[in-house]
Amino acid sequence: MVYISKLLHGGKPIRRYLRNGFTDSLRVYVRGGTGGNGLPKFGGVGGQGGNVVVVGKESITLDDVVRSNKSKRYLAGNGTCSSHNFILGPPGESVKLQVPVGVSVFTDEGKKLGEINKENEELIIAKGGPGGHPRNGFLGIKGQCYSVRLDLKLIADVGLVGFPNAGKSTLLKAISHAKPKIANYPFTTVRPNIGIVTYKDLRQISVADLPGLIEGAHVNRGMGHEFLKHVERTQLLLIMADINGFQLSHQYPHRSCLDTIVLLNKELELYNPELLNKPKLMVINKMDSISGFQKFFEIRDKILNLGDVFYEYPDEMKPEKPLIFDDVLAISAKEGINDINLVKEKIRHLLDVYAEAKKEKETEKSEFLSIRESLNEKGPKLV
Ligand SMILES: Nc1nc2c(ncn2[C@@H]2O[C@H](COP(=O)(O)OP(=O)(O)OP(=O)(O)O)[C@@H](O)[C@H]2O)c(=O)[nH]1
Numbered sequence: 001m002v003y004i005s006k007l008l009h010g011g012k013p014i015r016r017y018l019r020n021g022f023t024d025s026l027r028v029y030v031r032g033g034t035g036g037n038g039l040p041k042f043g044g045v046g047g048q049g050g051n052v053v054v055v056g057k058e059s060i061t062l063d064d065v066v067r068s069n070k071s072k073r074y075l076a077g078n079g080t081c082s083s084h085n086f087i088l089g090p091p092g093e094s095v096k097l098q099v100p101v102g103v104s105v106f107t108d109e110g111k112k113l114g115e116i117n118k119e120n121e122e123l124i125i126a127k128g129g130p131g132g133h134p135r136n137g138f139l140g141i142k143g144q145c146y147s148v149r150l151d152l153k154l155i156a157d158v159g160l161v162g163f164p165n166a167g168k169s170t171l172l173k174a175i176s177h178a179k180p181k182i183a184n185y186p187f188t189t190v191r192p193n194i195g196i197v198t199y200k201d202l203r204q205i206s207v208a209d210l211p212g213l214i215e216g217a218h219v220n221r222g223m224g225h226e227f228l229k230h231v232e233r234t235q236l237l238l239i240m241a242d243i244n245g246f247q248l249s250h251q252y253p254h255r256s257c258l259d260t261i262v263l264l265n266k267e268l269e270l271y272n273p274e275l276l277n278k279p280k281l282m283v284i285n286k287m288d289s290i291s292g293f294q295k296f297f298e299i300r301d302k303i304l305n306l307g308d309v310f311y312e313y314p315d316e317m318k319p320e321k322p323l324i325f326d327d328v329l330a331i332s333a334k335e336g337i338n339d340i341n342l343v344k345e346k347i348r349h350l351l352d353v354y355a356e357a358k359k360e361k362e363t364e365k366s367e368f369l370s371i372r373e374s375l376n377e378k379g380p381k382l383v
């Protein structure tokens with residue numbers, strides 16, 4: 001079974017949280033062990049306290065972490081005191097906390113302790129205290145203790161980003177077996193949904209549908225930027241806009257389709273400018289609406305040269321750098337069966353093209369390194 005799922009997902013098993021939904025943040029208490037006391041009479045040194053270590057596991061979710069230890073407390077063992085029998089006290093036992101790959105660990109003050117990106121990767125999050133020795137008066141020292149936040153970022157292939165009501169969940173439902181909630185009001189989706197798109201050759205691609213983003217998300221309007229963390233590790237951004245634009249309510253201005261794209265550009269950039277460098281597919285939805293295509297042809301070229309329209313916007317809406325799309329599609333997620341197939345094929349095509357380009361770049365780099373190595377062996381050192 002594991003072998004089959006490996007084959008389907010380009011050699012990598014699909015992470016369980018991609019299938020089963022997930023908790024994406026969890027607070028736990030961690031405490032490193034106290035060092036054992038030294039033995040002044042013999043100059044004996046106490047054992048070091050054990051550490052609390054997080055270990056990456058592809059096959060688990062944060063819900064599994066909760067289930068495996070409901071108290072959410074992880075206490076490492078204390079070091080043993082130095083004694084006549086053990087002049088060097090044995091160290092305390094370390095505690096290993098298995099977490100899903102993709103977890104970052106933060107203190108309550110927001111300091112990042114590190115992240116886990118690979119299977120079996122380890123990170124010490126609470127160090128045990130040193131044992132007692134002559135320089136600390138032979139008294140063992142307490143280990144680090146605090147609460148930490150385990151923050152999971154999705155590692156889906158594609159991230160769906162757009163204003164609320166654009167039809168992101170409708171598209172996810174159409175291309176995968178996911179059953180997200182769909183409704184004609186903003187913020188229907190309140191937490192990410194994952195769908196797996198399966199192709200005829202059984203290749204599978206994971207797509208994350210995120211809660212809608214509105215202007216001012218960077219100052220926590222709407223659902224805020226909170227969910228954009230989940231697109232940081234996706235390989236492709238699928239940006240979706242409603243051809244009819246968006247209006248949050250009557251108190252707010254109506255934004256045209258082009259406005260929403262410029263505003264998304266601004267919000268993505270404010271969250272993390274590096275997101276702009278990812279491959280991007282622009283999908284304009286609800287083409288079945290009245291004059292849909294006419295509206296689309298009026299803005300198509302502007303979408304492809306987004307930077308050229310920035311001058312029309314006030315400074316607070318203007319992004320620094322324009323989004324450059326790999327392609328722009330006009331679809332009806334609700335009505336267009338052919339459109340859905342087109343989106344599926346385009347996603348696959350872009351992921352393949354970029355994966356190939358990445359591979360070529362890596363090969364070039366390793367060839368360059370091996371040439372440099374052989375030159376270094378023969379002649380004067382190159383740096
Ligand atoms: N006419 C038309 N309506 C659509 C289309 N796609 C989606 N809708 C409708 O638009 C509304 C919003 O769709 P959702 O899929 O919930 O939108 P969303 O982008 O997920 O919205 P949030 O979860 O709030 O961010 C629903 O009433 C859908 O039926 C389309 O292609 N044409």
Ligand SMILES: [Mg+2]
Nearest residue numbers: 168169188189
């Ligand atoms: Mg939705």
